[in-house]
Amino acid sequence: MTVHKLAAAAAALGLIAATTVAIAQKTSTEAIEEYREMLQDGNPADLYEMKGEELWKKARGPKNASLEKCDLGLGAGVTKGVFVQLPRxxxxxxQVQDLESRLVTCMSTLQGIDPKEVINGQWGKGERANATALATWVAAQSKGxxxxLPQSQPQERIAYEMGKRAFFQSGGSHDFSCATCHGEEGKRIRLQDLPNLTRNPGDGIGFAAWPAYRVSNGQMWTMQHRLNDCYRQQRFPEPTYGSAITIALGVYMGVNAQGAKSAVPTIKR
Structure with a gap:
């Protein structure tokens, strides 16, 4: 090896060592947040947003209609501000509905698309994938x-109480509940800080962070998908897409997040 190559190799090793020291000086939380910030500029969720907007405006289904007359809670066709008031x-x-179940209703009534195509579908495929893209785009209209969430209707207050009970219900082979991970301050799993979802965890955290793009599996996850995976980790049976229990959990977490600013679509590990 020449003198120049040895010098270059030494410089490279020095840079690696300096970087390693710098990373070691940071907390794991700071390192993860920096990693997310680096990825945010190229968040693949942008592609899902584009697809969602296209699907919203496109005439589809047996009725050959768009979703531009869909009422998500603030009037036909209104998308800005609806996400931060759902479920309602x-x-x-x-019924009390979240964003995804309400979109399924509109796809059915306005376009004639069979709800079973979403409810019985698979993540990332077919009409369920379309519902994910639509939810991503609609949610993004309320960013910041x-x-x-409204609690003026008795059905909404019942859903909150139902969600609260479900949040603290333990079961499965490991006797886990949602509260096992998200019921108090200062919990962590591996390098991941776990927010306390029994109160407002802060802007863009917990309920205010989904839909999000999951880097680890290259998928866009909505709150329905997030809850589905939580039940999997608790060793519970997979909940039905848009089921009353998943919507009730959304009401509980959403009401607890009162005042938090939505950051969706975010990016997750």
Whole structure:
């Protein structure tokens, strides 16, 4: 090896050593946040947003109609601000619905798309993938806005209490509950800080961070998908897409997040 090559190798080793020391001086939380910030500029969620907007405006389904007359809670066609007020009660279905289940209702009533194509579908495929893209785009229209879920209807208050009970319900082979990981301050799993979701965890954290792009598996995850995976980790059976229990959990976490600013779509490890 020449003198120049030896010098270059030594310089490279020095740079690696300096970087290692710098990383070691940071907390794991700071390192993770820096990693997320680096990825945010190229967040693949942008592609899902684009697809969602296209699907919203495109005439599809047996009725060959768009979703531009879909009422997500603030009037037909209104998307700005709806995400931070969902889940909420809808009189036409007589149900409390979250963003995804409401989108399924609109896809069914306006476009004639069979809800089973989403409910019984697979993550990342077919109409369920379309619902994910739509949810990503709609949610992004409320970025930076504060959560203030309505609780004026008795059905909404019942859903909150139902979600609270579900949050603290233990079960499965490991006797886990949502509260096992997210019921108090200062908990962590591996290098991941776990927010306390029994209160407002802060802007862009917990309920205010989904939909999010998961780098680890290259998928866009909505809150329905996030809750599905939480149940998997608790060793519970997979909940039905848009089921009352997942929506109730959304109400509980959303009301607790009162005043937090939505950061979606975010990026996760």
């Amino acid at each position: 009660y809808f009189a036409d279905t007589n 806005m504060q959560f203030h």
